[in-house]
Structure formats: C-alpha cells, structure tokens
Amino acid sequence: xxxxxxxxxxxxxxxxxxxxxxxxxxxxxxxxxxxxxxxxxxxxxxxxxxxxxxxxxxxxxxxxxxxxxxxxxxxxxxxxxxxxxxxxxxxxxxxxxxxxxxxxxxxxxxxxxxxxxxxxxxxxxxxxxxxxxxxxxxxxxxxxxxxxxxxxxxxxxxxxxxxxxxxxxxxxxxxxxxxxxxxxxxxxxxxxxxxxxxxxxxxxxxxxxxxxxxxxxxxxxxxxxxxxxxxxxxxxxxxxxxxxxxxxxxxxxxxxxxxxxxxxxxxxxxxxxxxxxxxxxxxxxxxxxxxxxxxxxxxxxxxxxxxxxxxxxxxxxxxxxxxxxxxxxxxxxxxxxxxxxxxxxxxxxxxxxxxxxxxxxxxxxxxxxxxxxxxxxxxxxxxxxxxxxxxxxxxxxxxxxxxxxxxxxxxxxxxxxxxxxxxxxxxxxxxxxxxxxxxxxxxxxxxxxxxxxxxxxxxxxxxxxxxxxxxxxxxxxxxxxxxxxxxxxxxxxxxxxxxx
Amino acid sequence: xxxxxxxxxxxxxxxxxxxxxxxxxxxxxxxxxxxxxxxxxxxxxxxxxxxxxxxxxxxxxxxxxxxxxxxxxxxxxxxxxxxxxxxxxxxxxxxxxxxxxxxxxxxxxxxxxxxxxxxxxxxxxxxxxxxxxxxxxxxxxxxx
Numbered sequence: 001x002x003x004x005x006x007x008x009x010x011x012x013x014x015x016x017x018x019x020x021x022x023x024x025x026x027x028x029x030x031x032x033x034x035x036x037x038x039x040x041x042x043x044x045x046x047x048x049x050x051x052x053x054x055x056x057x058x059x060x061x062x063x064x065x066x067x068x069x070x071x072x073x074x075x076x077x078x079x080x081x082x083x084x085x086x087x088x089x090x091x092x093x094x095x096x097x098x099x100x101x102x103x104x105x106x107x108x109x110x111x112x113x114x115x116x117x118x119x120x121x122x123x124x125x126x127x128x129x130x131x132x133x134x135x136x137x138x139x140x141x142x143x144x145x146x147x148x149x150x151x152x153x154x155x156x157x158x159x160x161x162x163x164x165x166x167x168x169x170x171x172x173x174x175x176x177x178x179x180x181x182x183x184x185x186x187x188x189x190x191x192x193x194x195x196x197x198x199x200x201x202x203x204x205x206x207x208x209x210x211x212x213x214x215x216x217x218x219x220x221x222x223x224x225x226x227x228x229x230x231x232x233x234x235x236x237x238x239x240x241x242x243x244x245x246x247x248x249x250x251x252x253x254x255x256x257x258x259x260x261x262x263x264x265x266x267x268x269x270x271x272x273x274x275x276x277x278x279x280x281x282x283x284x285x286x287x288x289x290x291x292x293x294x295x296x297x298x299x300x301x302x303x304x305x306x307x308x309x310x311x312x313x314x315x316x317x318x319x320x321x322x323x324x325x326x327x328x329x330x331x332x333x334x335x336x337x338x339x340x341x342x343x344x345x346x347x348x349x350x351x352x353x354x355x356x357x358x359x360x361x362x363x364x365x366x367x368x369x370x371x372x373x374x375x376x377x378x379x380x381x382x383x384x385x386x387x388x389x390x391x392x393x394x395x396x397x398x399x400x401x402x403x404x405x406x407x408x409x410x411x412x413x414x415x416x417x418x419x420x421x422x423x424x425x426x427x428x429x430x431x432x433x434x435x436x437x438x439x440x441x442x443x444x445x446x447x448x449x450x451x452x453x454x455x456x457x458x459x460x461x462x463x464x465x466x467x468x469x470x471x472x473x474x475x476x477x478x479x480x481x482x483x484x485x486x487x488x489x490x491x492x493x494x495x496x497x498x499x500x
Numbered sequence: 501x502x503x504x505x506x507x508x509x510x511x512x513x514x515x516x517x518x519x520x521x522x523x524x525x526x527x528x529x530x531x532x533x534x535x536x537x538x539x540x541x542x543x544x545x546x547x548x549x550x551x552x553x554x555x556x557x558x559x560x561x562x563x564x565x566x567x568x569x570x571x572x573x574x575x576x577x578x579x580x581x582x583x584x585x586x587x588x589x590x591x592x593x594x595x596x597x598x599x600x601x602x603x604x605x606x607x608x609x610x611x612x613x614x615x616x617x618x619x620x621x622x623x624x625x626x627x628x629x630x631x632x633x634x635x636x637x638x639x640x641x642x643x644x
Contacts, residue, residue, distance in 0.1 A: 051633060403635040
C-alpha cells in the first residue's frame with residue numbers, strides 16, 4: 001500500500017500535475033464561495049477543456065474542484081448566511097449565528113481544520129480500502145453489476161431532493177436518454193428518428209452543460225435572490241485553535257459519518273452533512289444550543305461533507321458507479337479519454353489512480369493553507385455581479401458544446417436541455433439522478449441482457465449469486481417501501497382527507 | 501391543476517411513447533431480450549410513476565413566486581438566435597452581438613460594462629478554445 005502511495009506522490013508532485021491540483025482546488029474554492037455555480041456546473045463547463053489535457057492532470061483538477069468546493073462553501077455559509085453550494089446549507093444554521101456573535105474567525109477555523117482532518121482521514125481510508133475492494137469487485141459479473149447499478153440508482157432517487165417518485169422519474173428519463181443510438185447487442189438504431197447525429201447517441205457534454213450551466217442561468221434570471229450583508233472575519237489563532245480543539249470529537253464523528261455515507265451510491269456530501277448535524281444534536285448534552293451558534297453544528301457537518309466528497313471517489317474509481325452528479329461528470333471525463341473505471345483501473349492505470357489519491361493529500365494541505373488566511377479575499381468574490389458570470393457561463397456552454405463535434409446540432413441539444421434544466425429546477429425535480437442514470441444506463445441494460453442470456457432467461461441468476469441478490473433485495477425493499485407509501489397516500493389518506 | 505401534476509401527465513405520455521417505440525423495436529424474449537426489452541420497462545415505469553405523481557397530493561408544490569417571465573423568454577430567444585447565427589455570421593461577430601444584446605436588454609448594463617464584457621469574454625473564449633484547444637470555431641462572414 002505504502003509503495004503504491006509513494007508512487008502516487010511521485011506522479012502527483014510532477015510540476016504539471018501539481019499545477020492542475022492548485023488550479024482545481026482554487027477553482028473549487030471560488031465556486032464554493034459563489035452562489036449560483038456549484039461543483040457540477042463548474043465540472044460540466046470544464047469538461048471540453050479536458051480534451052486538451054492529459055487524463056491524469058485532468059482528473060486531478062476535476063477532483064480538486066469537487067472537494068475544494070466543500071471548503072469554499074462553508075465561507076459564505078458562515079459570513080453571509082448564503083451556502084455557496086448545497087452541502088454547506090447545514091453550516092448556515094450555527095455558522096452564521098457564530099459570526100453574528102463575533103465568532104466568525106472561530107467558525108471558519110473549525111470549518112477549515114475540520115475539513116482538513118476529515119479530508120485527510122478519508123483519503124487514508126480510500127488508500128487502505130482500494131486494494132481489497134478492487135479484489136472483491138474483480139469477482140463481479142453481469143448479475144452483480146446489474147444489482148449494484150440498480151441499487152445505486154434507487155438510492156440516488158431515494159436521497160434526491162424532492163420526492164422519491166420525482167427522483168425515480170428523473171432516473172428513468174436518464175436511462176432513456178442513455179439508450180438513444182445503436183443498440184449495443186443487436187446494432188439496431190433506437191429512438192434516433194432518422195437524425196444522423198443521434199446514431200452514436202446523445203453526447204454527455206451538451207446535456208450536462210444545458211442542465212447545469214444554461215438551466216442555472218435561466219433560473220437565476222427568472223428568480224432574483226438578494227444577498228445578505230457580508231460579515232467580517234478576524235482570525236485569532238490562539239483563541240480559535242482552542243475552540244477547534246473543543247470540537248475534536250464532533251470532527252471525528254462527522255468524519256466517520258461522511259466517510260461511510262460517501263461510499264454509498266447516492267450518499268454524497270449533502271446527505272452526510274444533514275446526517276452529521278442530526279448526530280451532533282442527538283449526542284449533545286444541551287441540544288437547545290443548536291441553531292444559536294453551537295460550534296459542533298459547524299464542526300460535524302463540515303467534516304462530514306469533506307469526508308464524503310473524498311470517499312465518494314471509491315465507488316467511482318473502483319466500481320465505475322458514481323454516487324452523485326459531480327462524480328458522474330468525472331466519470332464522463334474518464335470515458336471521454338477512453339478509460340472506464342472499475343476494478344481493473346488499479347492494474348491498467350495505476351498512475352491515474354494513485355496519482356489522484358496522492359493529489360488529494362496535497363490538495364487538502366493546499367486548501368488549509370489557502371483558505372484561512374485568504375478568507376476575506378474570497379468573500380470579496382461576492383461583489384462580482386452575477387450578470388457577468390452568467391454571460392461567461394452561457395458562452396462557455398455554447399462554445400464547449402459546439403467544440404465536442406464541431407456541430408451546431410449539439411448547441412440545439414444544449415439549449416433544449418437548458419430549458420428542461422430550468423423547468424426541472426422550478427418544479428423541484430433533482431437532475432442528479434438523471435445525470436447518473438444517463439451515464440450508467442448502458443451498463444444497466446447490457447448487464448441485464450447479458451445476465452438473462454447467461455441464464456437462458458431465468459431470473460433465478462439474480463438470486464443464486466449472493467452479492468447480486470443482496471444488492472437487488474436492498475433495491476427492492478427501498479422501492480417497495482416508497483411505492484407502498486405513495487399508494488397509501490393516494491388511495492387511503494387522500495380520500496380520508498377529502499371526507500374529513 | 502398544479503404544474504407538478506402537468507409534469508406527471510407529461511411523463512406519463514412520454515412513457516407511452518417510449519413503450520410504443522419499444523414494442524416496434526421488438527422486445528424479444530426472456531432468454532434473448534431484443535432492442536426494445538429495456539425501453540419497454542423504462543416506458544412502463546414512467547407511466548406508473550407519472551400516474552402516481554398526478555394522483556398524489558401536492559403539498560408545498562406551488563411554483564416559486566416572483567418569476568420574471570419576460571426576461572426569461574427574451575433570454576431563450578437570444579440563445580436560439582445565437583445558435584442560428586453562429587455558423588452564418590461566425591463566432592466573433594455573433595458573440596459580440598449576443599453579449600451586447602444580453603447585457604443591454606436583460607441586465608440593463610451601462611455602455612462601458614457592455615464594451616468591457618463583450619471584448620474581454622470574447623477574447624477569453626477565443627484564446628482558450630481557438631488558440632489553446634485548437635477548436636475551429638466558425639469564421640462566418642469574416643472568413644469569406
């Protein structure tokens with residue numbers, strides 16, 4: 001393990017890779033600070049740029065954006081009461097209250113050091129688990145992959161914002177979009193309507209840029225949100241570090257919660273921060289302090305979201321199953337370069353795997369060094385008018401989509417998905433499950449059809465293989481619970497409500 | 501009828517369309533699934549879930565208030581105009597025109613801001629895509 005890690009550091013410390021790691025965490029911090037642009041939007045906007053870069057530095061940069069945003073997101077949550085990205089919403093509960101009481105420096109120090117500790121412990125976990133997990137995953141065949149991807153999609157839909165019915169509908173739409181083009185088994189054209197450009201399927205870049213980039217800009221045009229006053233932070237190292245030490249157990253609890261939630265498909269940073277806040281409130285001697293400036297309310301969730309961002313790289317890299325929209329986009333970048341992540345990644349591309357892991361150790365140190373001293377500088381970014389950013393996002397989306405195939409058809413696809421992205425946003429349909437299903441769709445279908453061909457049409461193949469059976473059983477239990485609950489509301493509660 | 505119910509109907513209709521398309525492709529059999537096998541399940545799922553969405557009580561599902569429709573529709577038309585003109589006028593002219601119209605009509609920016617943004621963002625995008633990534637963006641009338 002240590003040899004591999006040392007090899008990873010050799011890769012990560014190459015000047016080019018180091019520069020891309022710095023660019024990644026710097027951009028991540030900026031998008032974390034700026035409301036209206038989240039990590040998936042930024043990764044989507046930068047996808048076309050990765051064509052011109054080698055694979056390892058490209059993934060190092062995209063991963064840096066993802067976990068760097070977790071640091072940046074806490075800054076505006078604490079100083080402006082405005083979460084820069086969704087995983088930092090929970091931090092506003094107590095972080096902003098601490099800032100209003102003149103303890104902004106302490107809140108920021110807790111968030112930054114908690115994030116650093118959690119991020120680093122999580123990378124250690126990732127390093128330790130990678131080899132044994134890839135050995136288990138090597139034994140997976142089509143039935144296990146079908147079970148795993150189906151469980152992933154179910155969990156992603158279950159944990160999506162809004163209801164599970166909406167999450168599942170988005171996942172189904174993503175699966176449908178993923179099967180447009182040639183049928184992988186028989187070579188038949190499916191749902192192409194005679195359009196030549198659709199023969200190879202829909203491209204990932206215009207869809208994601210449309211849903212995230214254009215959709216976000218249209219939403220912000222339609223719904224204007226006012227920014228609150230920016231509070232000033234003064235870092236007093238001695239006093240602030242004492243407060244950080246007082247929250248050490250909350251940081252460790254948050255790290256554990258985040259690490260294990262992040263491994264689950266659909267887990268990710270948002271769920272882990274909410275769960276960690278609930279844990280902190282439950283173990284607190286005086287839960288009434290929460291929401292009024294309790295340091296544990298910042299330490300737990302901030303540690304959890306960073307740990308989860310790191311551990312969500314495990315299912316992505318070792319199983320090829322992304323757990324959230326950001327990792328789905330990183331998967332797309334890998335696919336663009338012709339690399340399908342999975343258990344063979346460690347053997348076939350050790351430089352990529354260990355280079356990315358080692359860059360995460362370095363990235364965490366960079367973020368800690370960069371974030372605390374520069375906190376008041378980053379907050380000044382909020383003064384950039386959104387209208388300027390909007391124009392840049394629109395242009396990057398259009399030119400980025402055009403550059404995929406030098407085709408105006410992709411620009412029309414971008415616009416279509418931009419409008420859909422806006423509609424989904426106002427109707428509260430989470431686009432995360434759509435993106436993940438779009439990427440996983442071909443694997444789900446192929447593994448299902450291969451399993452059925454292997455078993456000569458017997459569904460028993462999913463029951464006699466233990467791992468596949470466990471994955472499918474878990475997916476069915478979650479689905480059935482939700483469907484029964486939905487039918488109960490429709491058939492029993494609603495008529496009672498009307499009578500009452 | 502709430503917008504979410506309309507979305508439910510939309511998904512239901514789309515599910516029927518996917519299902520019919522799947523049947524036309526041929527679903528095959530359990531031991532040899534055809535090209536329409538998987539899409540049939542997707543279409544069926546959309547119909548069931550779309551129906552559930554229509555029938556369920558929509559608590560707290562009202563659209564956000566304060567949505568500015570005029571700016572939104574104008575922005576969509578501008579984006580469509582950009583797509584229509586990009587290959588005819590070329591990247592440079594279309595982008596300059598687009599930024600000027602966007603900032604002037606949608607954001608009511610000053611002339612100075614418009615000039616700065618038009619020149620700066622066109623230069624940045626041109627530098628990154630054309631110079632660095634060697635993407636051949638359309639030259640349009642400037643290339644003739």
